[in-house]
Amino acid sequence: MDRVFEEMEFLARSANRGDVLTLVAEAPHDRQSLAAETGASQPTLGRILRDFEKRNWVRATEAGYTATATGRLVAAGLTELSESLAAELHLREISEWLPADDLGFDLKRLGEATITTPTQTRPSAPISRVIELIEAAHRVRIFSHAFNEQTLAAVAEWVADGGEFEGVFAASAIDAVAHETGLRGQLQQLHAADGATIRVVEGAIPLAVTVADDTVSLLLRDENGRLQAAVDTDDPAVESWAADRHGRYWESARPLAESDLDGSE
Template sequence: MKTKNTDGTRTDAVETVAFLARSEHRVHVLELLADGTRTRETLLTATGVARVTLSRILGDLEERGWIEKDGNEYALTEYGGLVYDDLARLLGTVSLGESYPDIVGHLPTEWFGFDARHLAEGSLVADEHADPLAAARTVANAVRGADTVRALVGSFVSLPLYAYAEAMRTGDEPDAEIVFGGGTESVVRDDDGIADCVRAIEANAGTHVYYSVEEPFPCNVDLVDDETVYLSLPRERGGGFDVIECDHPAVREWARERFERTRTRAAPYAAQPTAVGD
């Protein structure tokens, strides 16, 4: 009876992955072919490598069964597609960790309705600023200059509220709808200045701007002009927020749909007895 040498197979697999990962150009060729067939000349132009280097890369990839040649065109094999898909996921995970090393372990990935790897295409706002509210101020400035704002508020911060009120005074306020998550409304209710500002905004707008639901949100989500998403996560130490700015289509779509679903079951905040504060 034959015994399977799993250790040897695993070692070979690790060496094969290392062979691929060691060359950015090999990965780039697979990435290009993942989008469809390419001619040698197209690959040469896209990669910018020397002709002899490309020939060596194509030969290596073809030898391993990852690509195939038909005339002057190259394409991924079924096996090559599987290899590239898994490698792309690994690269995305590592990129996410390198982009946000201090907060990646605190991202509410189960709450996100998108692949968190997409956030690697975003950036951390004001991450080296000494002011703990610098990142939140960036969000407030985005609100002030926006045409539309849709927001889910899990942890209240007053800067966007006052930015909206200031924009309203100058007649430049965005079309805004904000939903407070469970527990957040008590911050507004218990602070007379904030409560007065909310009531003044809605009185001037002539319609409801603020809404509330009972469920909590693990972070704040601001969708600005349907183009940019700001995810604000409360810091565990030192106060303030870590804010990720991202415009990846999947992140924007999630923010839009998440807000719309939440908004349909939210109650107007000003209609709540606790919001009146008399």
């Protein structure tokens, strides 16, 4: 492992080393083009390329310097590490509320996600962000352990205006709404709407996920149930995961029944 750490230290001591290796792994480059893209001086590039040649990471060709097979291996590792660290830095503020076991996609996919957190003046900012996405969509799918008052009201109004809604909720979420007179009326209105279909899962749904057309939103809460963030992305891999997870819940769920809405114990 000592030699591995030595090589890692060698690359980390200069950002230009990683940039040069990544560039020549993508396509052959001469020293002039490397200088233009990295901003490194010719003496610096000379030292870097000599060091890379000693390690057999690059070779000189008529088209310019190009990475060897092992050079490409190292460059791919650098790119993956860079993307992972960039995503971690982006998500660090909310990392403690991200579920460790329930996300079926690479967290790097959230590296450019929009993150909305509560503020002193806008404590419900995360919910407002999700509602904003719902109101701009044609089709909305939700699977969730909760159906909060703001989202329920927004969805009911949006469906009345022609939206298409497919919601899967934990039975506990439906029960909580049914025991609030005002909310129960809104849920009954939504249930009766032509554009809405609601299904109920008897077991737990650990996540609160909204798919508004192709944009996926996750609502993150702390261990006490307090809302901490909304994270939304249009990354295709995340959308595919959310659509698949929604479909699985949908297939295992039962239709919402009138008896679910009577508010009785």
